[in-house]
Amino acid sequence: MAVTRKTRPAPGTSELAASVGLTDADLVAMYRTVALARAVDERMWILNRAGRIPFVISGQGHEGAQVGIAWPLERKKDFIAPFYRSIATCLAFGMTAQDILMAQYAKATDPSSGGRQMPGHYGNAENNLLSLSSPVATQMLHAVGIALAAKIRGSGQVAMTSMGEGSSNQGDVHEGLNFAAIHRLPFILVIENNGYAISVPAARQLATENVADRASGYGMPGVVVDGSDVLACYTASREAVERARRGDGPTLIEAKVIRLTAHSSDDQQTKYRPEQELAELRSHDALPRFRDQLAEAGVLSDEEEARIAAEIKAEVDAATDYSEAQPDPDPSTAMRWVFAEDWPSETPPPWGLGDGHSAAGHAAEEPRSAAEGATD
Ligand SMILES: Cc1ncc(C[n+]2csc(CCOP(=O)(O)OP(=O)(O)O)c2C)c(N)n1
Numbered sequence: 001m002a003v004t005r006k007t008r009p010a011p012g013t014s015e016l017a018a019s020v021g022l023t024d025a026d027l028v029a030m031y032r033t034v035a036l037a038r039a040v041d042e043r044m045w046i047l048n049r050a051g052r053i054p055f056v057i058s059g060q061g062h063e064g065a066q067v068g069i070a071w072p073l074e075r076k077k078d079f080i081a082p083f084y085r086s087i088a089t090c091l092a093f094g095m096t097a098q099d100i101l102m103a104q105y106a107k108a109t110d111p112s113s114g115g116r117q118m119p120g121h122y123g124n125a126e127n128n129l130l131s132l133s134s135p136v137a138t139q140m141l142h143a144v145g146i147a148l149a150a151k152i153r154g155s156g157q158v159a160m161t162s163m164g165e166g167s168s169n170q171g172d173v174h175e176g177l178n179f180a181a182i183h184r185l186p187f188i189l190v191i192e193n194n195g196y197a198i199s200v201p202a203a204r205q206l207a208t209e210n211v212a213d214r215a216s217g218y219g220m221p222g223v224v225v226d227g228s229d230v231l232a233c234y235t236a237s238r239e240a241v242e243r244a245r246r247g248d249g250p251t252l253i254e255a256k257v258i259r260l261t262a263h264s265s266d267d268q269q270t271k272y273r274p275e276q277e278l279a280e281l282r283s284h285d286a287l288p289r290f291r292d293q294l295a296e297a298g299v300l301s302d303e304e305e306a307r308i309a310a311e312i313k314a315e316v317d318a319a320t321d322y323s324e325a326q327p328d329p330d331p332s333t334a335m336r337w338v339f340a341e342d343w344p345s346e347t348p349p350p351w352g353l354g355d356g357h358s359a360a361g362h363a364a365e366e367p368r369s370a371a372e373g374a375t376d
């Protein structure tokens with residue numbers, strides 16, 4: 001009971017955990033997810049520089065906000081339409097390190113798309129994670145549409161999408177926010193503001209200080225949160241989720257995050273970011289901040305931190321080895337599952353389509369001819 005906890009925290013519930021309505025185990029699980037996302041991301045850069053994977057677009061500096069914000073959403077019930085930096089979001093919502101690396105390698109058994117998508121463009125039907133597309137902000141309308149469906153069906157589901165501050169200037173965002181507010185949809189827009197759209201600084205993207213300042217113009221709350229404060233992000237998101245489930249409508253959350261890496265593996269940020277700025281970035285990093293916060297609260301001991309680090313390393317190593325060993329897609333199947341096919345009556349693709357759709361039997365199937373594929 002909340003009252004009891006406040007005066008005398010239950011076993012396994014420190015004051016810090018009780019202050020946000022969670023347990024110590026929840027906090028450790030959140031920390032583990034932030035740390036796992038960082039480890040997967042760092043591995044991707046090594047693999048890219050070693051010539052093993054073609055492209056990396058990094059979530060480093062965004063992980064704390066992503067985990068805090070994804071946490072209150074219910075797995076396999078709510079929907080998330082992520083963007084290319086959403087590694088931690090996807091891990092928090094059910095994807096594994098292996099799923100992410102399989103997409104980076106574009107292997108035949110990659111669960112995101114069987115190697116069809118651009119690297120960094122994850123998706124996971126099983127976990128209600130939409131596959132994202134390269135043109136920025138297109139996921140806005142997908143997520144608003146899902147929220148509309150949830151409202152019509154009365155399913156109690158919430159749809160969330162995330163994107164950068166640069167993407168928030170796309171016309172789709174205006175249309176989506178306006179529509180979601182009018183119809184009081186169970187929808188959350190998360191802006192992960194890292195201060196840059198590739199090389200363009202925020203001051204050249206926005207005339208307002210915050211993207212969230214625009215929310216009132218649409219008739220919804222706009223919340224600015226420190227993206228390096230995982231629990232502040234969690235609290236902001238939980239309020240938005242509760243509001244959405246109550247039927248009170250959408251929320252815009254803007255998390256001020258940092259971009260620790262270049263925009264992508266094809267970019268050199270020292271060309272446009274001042275040395276001083278790059279030197280100070282680490283002091284705003286959510287990963288050490290959260291670790292120190294949990295250590296000070298007595299939630300995370302040195303031994304447990306070391307155990308988690310070792311577990312994560314083993315997990316990422318195993319995911320790398322597994323992905324390396326998987327076959328590349330057969331070129332003769334390149335046109336399959338790119339355009340609409342007669343699914344679900346047809347055999348699902350080898351990477352599966354979520355609950356109730358077995359991938360069994362596909363391996364034995366003959367690939368369709370190129371001519372047949374071209375008519376799709
Ligand atoms: C419609 C569209 N225009 C341009 C691009 C090229 N592009 C890819 S990422 C990006 C920057 C987006 O910046 P922001 O939304 O702040 O996200 P960040 O990458 O900083 O996380 C741009 C312009 C694109 N992918 N789609």
Ligand SMILES: [Mg+2]
Pocket residue numbers: 164165166192193194195196197198
């Ligand atoms: Mg940005």
